[in-house]
């Protein structure tokens with residue numbers, strides 16, 4: 001039986017839950033409230049010494065970090081695949097690059113915007129907000145160009161798309177229209193939202209989170 005230690009609003013945990021749903025894998029969810037420090041308890045640090053969700057346990061195997069967890073799932077439960085075919089090395093590299101870009105640039109920047117918006121208006125840093133908004137505009141313009149003539153970012157639906165989905169889906173709620181004047185992004189968001197694994201995703205929220213989120 002698979003166990004997933006996660007906090008529902010965490011975009012990295014959401015990546016893993018999308019992958020589990022795409023692969024129709026059942027699991028037990030154990031909630032770790034990172035906003036209340038539950039991830040700092042010794043019993044959780046024993047699972048992940050870095051004290052971060054998500055952590056997946058599959059029988060004797062404990063894996064943390066969303067990218068590595070999804071790679072583990074891909075190795076252990078290859079169907080349906082979430083990376084391009086084994087003989088498409090270039091496309092596989094492209095999918096991994098987009099996943100890394102989403103994890104280390106897009107998702108944290110949306111997180112910074114959430115952190116600013118959660119503050120009282122007088123305490124917000126307008127320069128930071130402007131810088132982050134410009135950064136997000138640049139990312140979305142780039143993605144729009146990369147999606148021209150493509151359904152998904154790296155061939156068939158893959159980890160590249162999964163990694164963007166969690167934060168892409170909350171941007172509108174934050175008053176930031178990702179699809180605004182970007183027809184390829186608009187079609188992509190629509191295609192992503194129609195997938196059951198994404199449509200049924202729990203925990204979409206604009207709550208700022210500790211860590212890289």
Ligand SMILES: N[C@@H](CCC(=O)N[C@@H](CS)C(=O)NCC(=O)O)C(=O)O
Nearest residue numbers: 010012052053065066210211212213
């Ligand atoms: N690179 C990690 C990032 C995970 C992460 O940042 N998780 C956040 C919640 S979204 C967390 O556990 N934060 C708690 C902390 O850093 O204290 C992954 O992809 O799994």
